[in-house]
Amino acid sequence: MSTLKPTIEDVAQLAGVSRATASRVINDVPGASAPLRERVRAAVAELGYQPNETARALATGRQRAIDVIVVTPDLSVGWLGTHPYVSRVLPGVMPVLQGVNAQLRLHAVAQATAADELDQIASTTTLGAVFAEITPDLAAHFYRRCRRAVSLVRTDPAVPGMEADNFGGAYEAVNRLHQLGHRRIAAIHGPTLNPCAIDRRAGYLQATQRLGLADLSADGNFRREGGYDAAQQLLERHPDIDAMFIACDLMAAGAVQAITASGRRVPDDVGIIGFDDSIAAVCTNPPLTTMRLPVEEMASSAARLLLAGGPLRGHRQQFPVDLVVRESTREPDTGRVGGTR
Amino acid sequence: MSTLKPTIEDVAQLAGVSRATASRVINDVPGASAPLRERVRAAVAELGYQPNETARALATGRQRAIDVIVVTPDLSVGWLGTHPYVSRVLPGVMPVLQGVNAQLRLHAVAQATAADELDQIASTTTLGAVFAEITPDLAAHFYRRCRRAVSLVRTDPAVPGMEADNFGGAYEAVNRLHQLGHRRIAAIHGPTLNPCAIDRRAGYLQATQRLGLADLSADGNFRREGGYDAAQQLLERHPDIDAMFIACDLMAAGAVQAITASGRRVPDDVGIIGFDDSIAAVCTNPPLTTMRLPVEEMASSAARLLLAGGPLRGHRQQFPVDLVVRESTREPDTGRVGGTR
């Protein structure tokens, strides 16, 4: 045995079988008896054999790659760099792919033509797809054609997913505002059909209900402009609002702008808790207290799952959403929970 | 000729040469006469032949990949997602790599151990490296070991680079503030040793000098906190400051926070122009007028250059830095240059 990386030939020899059989075992395709499977597996383990993905790709004609898919209504230039959520997915996936000979393909597909494009991707994906942003129906559509898919947002129950506790995060945010003495707690929600937004909205509703607070909801679109407009309307309709739970930091950034423009101060007049803990959260004035979504971790886990051979039907993994205190909420009356500047 | 992608065999046949000769021509290695070279090239053009990179990788044992390198003093989690500049490099490079069978490898290396790690990368890179963030000496160090490198920031003169007009951008920013009637124009600069920061500083200095304005400079670190601290000190030392040129949006976000905290208003009391046009620019309150750095375009160009077979020694490409007007500068007295909200 040489010092070089072992090949499938080495494995076959050590196991005393042909290369074909070794290949069958390694690829988990039928056509090998149990005893031989055992021997091959032992040889693989002993040699520390790792298939050469390049050779594999050449032989099969397929690249080993993870497809990161972002379905977006707006494909304008710069969508990724400026999208505080999606831009965290890539850095999460990337390190997982180091040294395993797999590519990362990125697909930004427009909502309008999504179905066709997803079909295309489904037919060419190898390791599988990570949905960074998608609607449940499109996710299900893709999943029907290709089982190798993991979603980072809640989708169809059948589609494997990494799930952040959006409901719990929203619930906690409202509770926190209540603890700080706020009683007129408004909310700016995300798109009506967006699953993350739906969960956060539900969390807000349940919390306000439990606490006996009024439901002061407005709809946003997960974009800064939407946050601005919603906050403005909210304040016009309910001038006595003393806090807002806002379903993403980008909208919260807009809301802060609107609140300030109305002559109110944050957090003195209106306390704010955002969602995501994206870069936007520290750029606002003042910086946002927010609920941290562990996007990078979720993306890594998804990539690892795909790399390991694909998830099981309905696979689900939970991720916590934690409070990050900054200055858009006032300090509690007692004790010291300092904001970071 | 079939409907399939043409292979080198097709090229060879059409040119009436052997596969070996075709390969030599295509790879630009010596050992083929001029007339044959011509015939092969013609065949390549006619067939629209594109080498299969997987086969190439298998035959040579080398992966085709572009290495994106970020040297950073701080390797803490989330550095990429929250770095408004670097997070735009990936989306720039990515699309260029679609369908050309090349990987994108991302390396975040700590300043402390950079030299060794860069050696390692230099010895394994194939298409070459893109420096998203690096110091001139490290860039030169890498370049000495491997010529295939393009920097997105100004480095050693020998190292090929995509250069944004940082000097001109800063110069224009100051001029703009002057046109708007500001006369006490301060600056918050980036790290003393950072080339981009150096150029922007120089632009500010030259502009203030030409305009006969005082040099009101403070040092920052390209981070929000640094912008906050610098702005605070600046205002203490020179309470009559009526405008600031700030060398990056992230610092500008901090500066806005500090200015507001001091009881001043933006843009009424202090006009602000940032730099980058990153996501931070629209999250501040009010949104920033800023100088747009075309990071995505620069990154694409770098990737294309590398893909085309590596840059020439001293290759240089210029990119403009344009003004984007938002609300952190007041409107001109005459005419209408509306800020976008």
Added chain:
DNA sequence: TTGAAAGCGCTAACAA
């Protein structure tokens, strides 16, 4: 200078 031929490491028909 040119071409024939042997791989690179693997998969997948096809036989046995």
Added chain:
DNA sequence: TTGTTAGCGCTTTCAA
């Protein structure tokens, strides 16, 4: 069920 045998498309010796 197993093994034999072609390739996948390219590079690179080695002879000619």
